[in-house]
Amino acid sequence: MRRFKDLEAFIAVVESGSFTAAAERLDIAKSAVSRRVSSLEERLGVQLLRRTTRRLNLTETGQSYYEHSARILADLDEAEAAVLQQHGELRGNLRVALPLSFGTRHMSEPIAEFSRRHPRVSFDLDLNDRRIDLIAEGVDVAVRIGRLADSTLIARRLFEARTVVCASPEYLERRGTPQTPDELADHDCLLYSNLPDPAKWVCTNEEGGRHSIDVPATMIASSGDFLCAAASEGLGIVMQPTFIAGEAISRGELQPVLTDYQWPVTPAYAIYPPTRHLSYRVREFIDFLAEHFAGVPYWDRDCC
16 A cells, blocks of 8 residues: 555656645645655665756656556556446546636536536536646646647547627617627727737628727726626627627627627637546546537527
């Protein structure tokens, strides 16, 4: 058992990047992690990690040992999961990363349903819009909306995230409804700061012609939910994903404009790190999400 604990601590340090992060991942004291790694190095008679004040680096021997050790733990996890699967039971922890707004609005229901089906599976959820390193942070699966830049990750498409341009009925009555994209330059626009170029809105017309509009920034914010709330209060026109704006549109608080034009559509994926074995609980969860979000998303019904 001690050898296994030492091995588990070493792998956690390598994948987390620090003793502190490894301690949080294993839910033990940092001193215990350090003690276990030192015990492992002493028993093997080799140095596995080079420790400096700023970072940790694997030695050549440590890299080889890590690769073999990670496979051993993956095989053990797969073996246990296979036995449990034969008895119709999934168990263990699922560490899942979700975009903040999407996760808050649309993931509680599927996670609750999955938990009812598999009550011995626990969830560790990270709701954040930052692009995390799945391997370094020990994440099993992430939902990511947008083009994938990291080709080392494995992805399964879940749905298409449509975008809508909208404003409150009060704003449109006061300022007029734009009839062409170019007219947006004369309106108050609410911009999402996490886009590469927040002030440039792009769409295509029915013939496929591309429009690129430089819109004025009346407000810029890093929260799509806040921007939609501001638009509902009549502060301007907003461009947001329908999974955020759809609810306000269905209540009549926001009204889509320029609906004859195609605004950005981006794919949403369930992504996970490449491993020799994909655990049964991760595979089941990804399959479940693909089934749950199949077809036209429910939030698009009132956004056309």
